[in-house]
Amino acid sequence: MDMDKEYYKACMGMEALPMSPAGLSAVTTEVAMAAATASEDEGDLRGGPWTAEEDMLLVDYISKHGEGRWNSLARCAGLRRTGKSCRLRWLNYLRPDVRRGNITPEEQLLILDLHSRWGNRWSKIAQRLPGRTDNEVKNYWRTRVQKHAKQLHCDVNSDRFRDVVRQVWMPRLLERIQAESSSSAGAAAAGVGVPALTRAMGSPAGASQYHCFDHASSGEPSRKVAVTMSPDTSSTLRSSLSPAETYGAHFPAWGAATATANVDGSMMQCGGRECGAIGGDQYVIHGDSLSGSWSELLAATDIPDFEFGNFDDNLWNLEDIYC
DNA sequence: AAAGCTGGCAACCGCGCAAAG
């Protein structure tokens, strides 16, 4: 195959692509070729955890020749691994821009939101989270989200759990985002992936409406998140917002009012029990419920017949929900 | 201190799709 011939030439050091991840020592072509020879002699493929040497071989090879054509890459790099294994290791771990651990509240909110619309489309969801891999998003969902569903004695895909997510978890994350940003002014300086929040003028009947435009994805239209505060929203909230502010720093705090947050630009009502409207999701916060305990918050929702279990186990405490 | 348990995460597996031969 021609592609293999090209890669063989590349293996022989005839081509070098510009890319050099910092912090990794160079591995010479001679070392790679020697390893390749050894692998041919031994003839079997390795499995299990990757060693530091294998990581260096893979990174060094990709830094010189680029990624893709993983089966050929594995052979030429002298790795006793399948192409699939090399691809997975690179994409999930070695890639320079990969981010691991510390899922932020913003990312959690986005994961919950996108999963409610797309389901287990981990790769698609991960595309909206710069630096995050589908594997990490999937692991987050399985370890964190499903844990909560289990503790609530319901299926993670059930309508009831979705209601909890929309009416309790997501609003709480929004509050967290607002709290963090307000305590560190300027931390949410505009950047790629940071949605801009603008205040819509002419909102009906004294209500304040805010739209959040998510520019995180370059390939898709911006997503709009509209937040409507009813007239009895505290003046503090309204005054804290400027006409054009950033999402993290300026998402309105939730006051003693029923707030309706619409995602993806489609209007929905949760208070009116129209959750799950076509093409969108919605969550409503009743009154000042966010200032209470989780058991109180859940009790304040209109989710019927829900077994919330024992809240003394601290599962749904505030810190747990963010981690 | 040791054994057992649990959660988190890296890695593997199987399937489907698309492109090339």
Added chain:
DNA sequence: TCTTTGCGCGGTTGCCAGCTT
């Protein structure tokens, strides 16, 4: 048109560190 190959995705497994008993 059929077969092969490469790739990507979602589901699953197994290891290991930390925690509990």
